[in-house]
Amino acid sequence: MADNDNDHLLDHSYDGIQEYDNPLPTWWKLIFYASILVVPLYLWDPLGIGVGPGKEKAYQQELAAFNAAHPKAAASYTDDQVAAFAKNPAKVEAGKVVYTTYCVPCHRPDGGGIIGPNLTDDFWIHGGRPTEIMKTVTEGVLAKGMPNWGKMLKQEQVEDAVAYVQTLHGTNPANPKEPQGTKYPSDSAAAPAAAAPAPTKKGK
Ligand code: HEC
Structure with missing residues (x-):
């Protein structure tokens, strides 16, 4: 198991069992940081996905505007x-x-x-x-x-x-x-x- 240079064997032992303190894989950390970068999008709400009026409300607003512009059949x-x-x-x-x-x-x-x-x-x-x-x-x-x-x-x-x-x-x-x-x-x-x-x- 100790084939990875980053692996670091913790120096405690329970009944002779020892464990590694493995660092998180780089790919995992990249996804984690990338998802943090996406947070402002939800706050800014360009697509009605987050804090803003929301998809439902945005839809209702669009529909009302459409109905106002297009007469009822x-x-x-x-x-x-x-x-x-x-x-x-x-x-x-x-x-x-x-x-x-x-x-x-x-x-x-x-x-x-x-x-x-x-x-x-x-x-x-x-x-x-x-x-x-x-x-x-x-x-x-x-x-x-x-x-x-x-x-x-x-x-x-x-x-x-x-x-x-x-x-x-x-x-x-x-x-x-x-x-x-x-x-x-x-x-x-x-x-x-x-x-x-x-x-x-x-x-x-
Ligand atoms: C540019 C001329 C013109 C204007 C302006 C006009 N109409 Fe007409 N209207 C006609 C003509 C021509 C007909 C007949 C269509 C046909 O022969 O099929 C007609 C038919 C109608 C009919 C059906 C009559 C029938 O016998 O079935 C109604 C109702 C009507 N018009 C209401 C209005 C209203 C209300 C307005 C104003 C918002 C208006 N019209 C403005 C030319 C006009």
Whole structure:
């Protein structure tokens, strides 16, 4: 065993048994010192691994920033939610401002339509269900000249605009554009169940 020059035999003996005081191997000591050098990284926390906000918190912060920058998919709303926006006076009021600022050139102040369709009648090209209106406004119909407002406005502004658009329904604009698209609610949906054909997808 004493083939290593560093090995140093301790000068005590128990029942004739002696032991070496072996120095730690160099490779072990290098790993030990290297791991000490890594400690400041944990204190400084560049990766959210140590004392700083931590990975979880950093993730939440990033997610919040992402959600703020990227509007919610129109599909994540329910009809009831979107319909409720139109019953919230604060949202409708804010929506009127959004509408006046961005939508009037194509839909006219009274919603009667000019470049874009009439928003006050019962007829919808892309469906009159609240979520369908939400989808049209969020994603637009770029090929037909309706911008994708979800990319340009804040999520709340899109909601508000849709709230306001819903309140335009049934108003009587001067000089309205002719009806375009399908009726919503469709007549068959309003008819008595016995007379109505098998339910079809509304607004399509
Ligand atoms: C540059 C012109 C333009 C602007 C600005 C514009 N729209 Fe439109 N919009 C259109 C056109 C064109 C259509 C019809 C698309 C089609 O024919 O498929 C449309 C369709 C729509 C529809 C669907 C109507 C239907 O019959 O299905 C809604 C709802 C709507 N716009 C709301 C808005 C709102 C809200 C704004 C403002 C935030 C807005 N639009 C701004 C041109 C515009």
